Amino acid sequence: MMASERKYRIPGEDIVVDALTKVLKEAGAINSQRLLREIVLNEIRKIDPSFRLSEKRLRMIAINSGVANVDIHCRESEKRAKMSRCPVCGSKLYPVKNKTIFGGTVTVGKECRVCGYWTGIKTRMPMRYVFTPK
Numbered sequence: 858m859m860a861s862e863r864k865y866r867i868p869g870e871d872i873v874v875d876a877l878t879k880v881l882k883e884a885g886a887i888n889s890q891r892l893l894r895e896i897v898l899n900e901i902r903k904i905d906p907s908f909r910l911s912e913k914r915l916r917m918i919a920i921n922s923g924v925a926n927v928d929i930h931c932r933e934s935e936k937r938a939k940m941s942r943c944p945v946c947g948s949k950l951y952p953v954k955n956k957t958i959f960g961g962t963v964t965v966g967k968e969c970r971v972c973g974y975w976t977g978i979k980t981r982m983p984m985r986y987v988f989t990p991k
């Protein structure tokens with residue numbers, strides 16, 4: 858492999874969690890995923906300047922490691938919600954059912970049991986995230 862093919866490295870989850878914990882503790886709340894990524898990246902690049910981290914991976918680690926609370930701000934789309942995985946954290950979505958007056962049930966939406974994301978029949982699209990320390 859040529860040296861030019863490896864210009865960056867992917868940091869391990871423990872490195873990201875450490876930086877995230879420190880950053881959130883100092884900042885209190887960070888109301889932009891882009892900003893959070895910038896600050897965390899600055900932090901982990903002190904260890905290795907070639908580290909790379911996407912916003913999506915950072916968000917998944919923040920939620921699934923349990924170090925952050927994430928407030929999810931959504932806007933409603935006209936599209937019907939067809940996804941089976943949570944768009945925020947990647948976990949399984951569960952149907953939310955209501956009883957009908959005829960004794961049956963009807964699916965009125967879906968929910969994530971990990972991060973709290975939910976959607977109705979119309980898709981709620983995540984638009985903005987607010988991160989706070991747990």
Ligand SMILES: [Zn+2]
Pocket residue numbers: 943944945946947948969970971972973974
């Ligand atoms: Zn989720």
